[in-house]
Amino acid sequence: MASSLPPAVIALQTELSRMPGVGKKSALRMAMHLLKSQRDDVARLARAVIDVKDKVKICSTCGFISDTDPCHICNDRKRPGKVVCVVEQPTDVIALEKGGVFPGKYHVLGGVLAPLEGVGPEDINISGLVARLEPEGIEEIIVATNPTPEGEQTAYYLSRILQPKGINVTRIARGIPVGADLENADDLTLTRALEGRVKLD
Amino acid sequence: MASSLPPAVIALQTELSRMPGVGKKSALRMAMHLLKSQRDDVARLARAVIDVKDKVKICSTCGFISDTDPCHICNDRKRPGKVVCVVEQPTDVIALEKGGVFPGKYHVLGGVLAPLEGVGPEDINISGLVARLEPEGIEEIIVATNPTPEGEQTAYYLSRILQPKGINVTRIARGIPVGADLENADDLTLTRALEGRVKLD
Structure with a gap:
């Protein structure tokens, strides 16, 4: 009895919380949002999730993402x-x-x-x-x-x-x-800024 | 030229940033995460998104979510x-x-x-x-x-x-x-706590 979230909600919460920066609570909030969304919107999200994996390529030369492999930057002869x-x-x-x-x-x-x-x-x-x-x-x-x-x-x-x-x-x-502002910079940044000083002319 | 994210990544970023508490930046971070995930994991997320909409019902009596309508709480005669x-x-x-x-x-x-x-x-x-x-x-x-x-x-x-x-x-x-701690409570909470005081015996 106790907790009583439907299994499909728990499953979605689990999947969403695998993503970076998404905790159990925000995953549940997202799941609730999707539950209340139009079916078309939900289907569009599911499609986009699949598409990103199927259509986007990771460039085998430089590791950037693109529609092509090699990516358009590696391909750019200019x-x-x-x-x-x-x-x-x-x-x-x-x-x-x-x-x-x-x-x-x-x-x-x-x-x-x-x-x-x-x-x-x-x-x-x-x-x-x-x-x-x-x-x-x-x-x-x-x-x-x-x-x-x-x-x-x-x-x-x-x-x-x-x-x-x-x-x-x-x-x-x-x-x-x-x-x-200089006054808001941390010590290491200030140190680096001083070390990296350039001559004015 | 300039920005150059693949359209499928931008589409997913757009869909993800519709969710509560998800901004453009975290949506992109999630999209990048999915891009690098195993296809099985990505498919499982897409499935869970669809399932939550298809399998979970909103109780027409109380508005709670459940696998059934009315929900198991409304249905509970005890x-x-x-x-x-x-x-x-x-x-x-x-x-x-x-x-x-x-x-x-x-x-x-x-x-x-x-x-x-x-x-x-x-x-x-x-x-x-x-x-x-x-x-x-x-x-x-x-x-x-x-x-x-x-x-x-x-x-x-x-x-x-x-x-x-x-x-x-x-x-x-x-x-x-x-x-x-009392000292960490805000003024309104303290006011309410005093107003709502109960007699000890």
Whole structure:
């Protein structure tokens, strides 16, 4: 008797709560929402879930997502390929592309090194990056992982294995975000901002 | 060029962000998660979404969710039906049932009155409650809407329309939650706790 949620609600709650950032409570709220939605809307969501798996391809070269493999960025012959920007996730590529700030090609690691969580070099797409170096004539790797301890560690690891291969490994600058207040920046950001100071002329 | 997310990802992001508490960013994070999941897991989620709509029924008597209509609580002849507890959502019934604290029957409004958001008495299941009064011989309505301004307003409205029909309308007590600190309680809760004081003996 006690709890008494219908099994189909519990099943949906379980499936939804597998997703990142979705707890049991918000999964139940979503399930209740779907229960009260029009059948068409529910069917459209179910279709979209299947479609994303069936129609979207992960680029076998760079790891980005696209309708084609290789993706449209790797396929773009007008983009210079000597400088490759390494990011953690496909969404990072989107952020950089939205700004149109980087004209080269990308490599998506699909994560960062996190030894404490058991994520080692073989768990993220580093071998794929190494395999691209020679055939693509890559000269510089810009490591644009997030400025977290794991992101820094991954950058350091990449530098250690790629520099001996004659690759110029650089890291995106850390500093005060444009438009932000100095007084709200944390110590590490301030330290990095000072270290990374540039000469004015 | 610019943004460049595959259409299927944007479609899923749009569908997911229709759900309560899911913004564009978390919808994208979920979409990326599904993209990387096994096809079986994705199919199971899609199935669960459809099942919840197809298999779960909303009780035409009380508005609770169940595999049957009327629901198993309304169907339970051993439960006394003279006292009906009115709640906002099916999840509130679950909370009360889990504790086994209320032996009677329920009525789910499916919301609260919120004139500023255009939610009037005809938008929540008040007519269904009024229709139950006579056939079920209801004597008391316990209004267990949340202690928010809208919940209070709804309780007041129900009292105003039900008392003239000879129904005893009561409100769940507001006060300091068991186990909580007095110093952490807000002023309104403290006020209600003092107003609702009971004689010790």
